[in-house]
Amino acid sequence: MMRADNNSLKKSIVVQQESAAELEKFRKPLLEYLTSSLEHRDKWVRYMATDMLGALGDPQAIGHLMPLIVSDDQNLRAVALQSVEKIENFQMEPISLGTAECNQCLIRSIAEEALEQLKNKGPCPSIT
Numbered sequence: 458m459m460r461a462d463n464n465s466l467k468k469s470i471v472v473q474q475e476s477a478a479e480l481e482k483f484r485k486p487l488l489e490y491l492t493s494s495l496e497h498r499d500k501w502v503r504y505m506a507t508d509m510l511g512a513l514g515d516p517q518a519i520g521h522l523m524p525l526i527v528s529d530d531q532n533l534r535a536v537a538l539q540s541v542e543k544i545e546n547f548q549m550e551p552i553s554l555g556t557a558e559c560n561q562c563l564i565r566s567i568a569e570e571a572l573e574q575l576k577n578k579g580p581c582p583s584i585t
Contacts, residue, residue, distance in 0.1 A: 484515060492521045504536050511540025514547035 525537035
């Protein structure tokens, strides 16, 4: 039974790595699209784009976010600061999918996500 679980975990890690490689193709166009949205006339579009840039975790976004930290809009300043902090955290502690030989990578990834949720005081995801 343990061998089947181990093989399943290895396959899952390989699939995650392949998916991450596919998503990497979208990073640059997504970065460009989101940064162009920072000048949108609708403030909610600007807020969401600012937040999404933080979630993207690309260090190139910091240059676009820094001017927003001194914006007249208090809410935009807060979101921009949070996004910059997220990006800096990504740089300091990159989340690694590991290699296929790593038996506890999935557990580590889940634990990191749970700790991040606690750190951000967000709701815990459902286990179902």
